[in-house]
Amino acid sequence: MTKEKDVMIACDFSTKAETMAFLDLFTEEKPYVKIGMELLYAEGPDMVREIKARGHKIFLDLKLHDIPNTVKKAMRNIALLDVDMTNVHAAGTIEMMKAAQEAIDEVGAHTQLIAVTQLTSTSEERMRSELWIDHPIADTVQHYARNAEIAGLAGVVCSPLEADLVHRVCGENFITVTPGIRFADDAKGDQVRVTTPAKAREIGSDYIVVGRSITASSDPVASYRRCIREFVKGE
Numbered sequence: 285m286t287k288e289k290d291v292m293i294a295c296d297f298s299t300k301a302e303t304m305a306f307l308d309l310f311t312e313e314k315p316y317v318k319i320g321m322e323l324l325y326a327e328g329p330d331m332v333r334e335i336k337a338r339g340h341k342i343f344l345d346l347k348l349h350d351i352p353n354t355v356k357k358a359m360r361n362i363a364l365l366d367v368d369m370t371n372v373h374a375a376g377t378i379e380m381m382k383a384a385q386e387a388i389d390e391v392g393a394h395t396q397l398i399a400v401t402q403l404t405s406t407s408e409e410r411m412r413s414e415l416w417i418d419h420p421i422a423d424t425v426q427h428y429a430r431n432a433e434i435a436g437l438a439g440v441v442c443s444p445l446e447a448d449l450v451h452r453v454c455g456e457n458f459i460t461v462t463p464g465i466r467f468a469d470d471a472k473g474d475q476v477r478v479t480t481p482a483k484a485r486e487i488g489s490d491y492i493v494v495g496r497s498i499t500a501s502s503d504p505v506a507s508y509r510r511c512i513r514e515f516v517k518g519e
């Protein structure tokens with residue numbers, strides 16, 4: 285069976301008005317929407333409920349990282365929103381990831397929980413010199429993915445460049461959600477480990493997360509459709 289592939293749009297806006305005006309551009313499709321800290325901290329959980337009510341699937345990207353008890357209690361509140369996907373940082377330990385998963389299971393939500401391995405804005409050089417993680421970045425990503433699998437999570441956030449490595453360690457059914465997506469002529473900005481939608485498909489990502497290459501485009505709908513063509517349909 286072929287696994288589902290989809291494009292998640294990172295709706296990194298600060299207001300409900302901007303977000304809804306952006307989503308209104310999509311008259312023929314209902315994109316999978318990623319809501320992050322910027323929007324949630326500005327508009328609160330009602331924003332999530334409203335976007336869900338419009339029929340969009342939602343990845344609530346809040347990257348929890350705290351002691352297990354705190355994460356479990358916070359995750360319980362997230363689970364009550366019944367979003368499709370949410371996440372924690374794998375660096376928070378297996379015990380913390382298990383606590384987050386327990387909260388979702390206790391609520392009975394259908395939310396898939398995934399863990400951030402290494403942010404796509406982190407280079408191997410910085411990981412070694414600032415974070416004092418003295419391993420190749422690919423090994424760290426694989427190791428954190430394995431920890432997430434041991435904790436019972438559904439998958440990880442990693443760079444598209446690492447999707448195949450993660451599948452080799454954790455199996456094809458383990459989900460890889462990959463930000464760090466740019467069209468060839470786009471500026472990378474703060475991202476480091478990046479590639480194009482077409483290359484992400486080739487390497488084996490399950491979901492690509494695309495922000496500025498769609499939201500800052502002069503024609504966001506055309507850029508979204510280009511992502512669907514290149515990543516989902518392989519055209």
Ligand SMILES: O=c1ccn([C@@H]2O[C@H](COP(=O)(O)O)[C@@H](O)[C@H]2O)c(=O)[nH]1
Pocket residue numbers: 294296320345400402403404405441442463464465475493494495496497
């Ligand atoms: O490792 C990570 C984890 C999350 N993100 C999020 O994805 C989008 C990417 O936005 P772009 O504009 O396409 O760079 C953004 O919301 C990040 O918070 C990530 O980039 N890397």
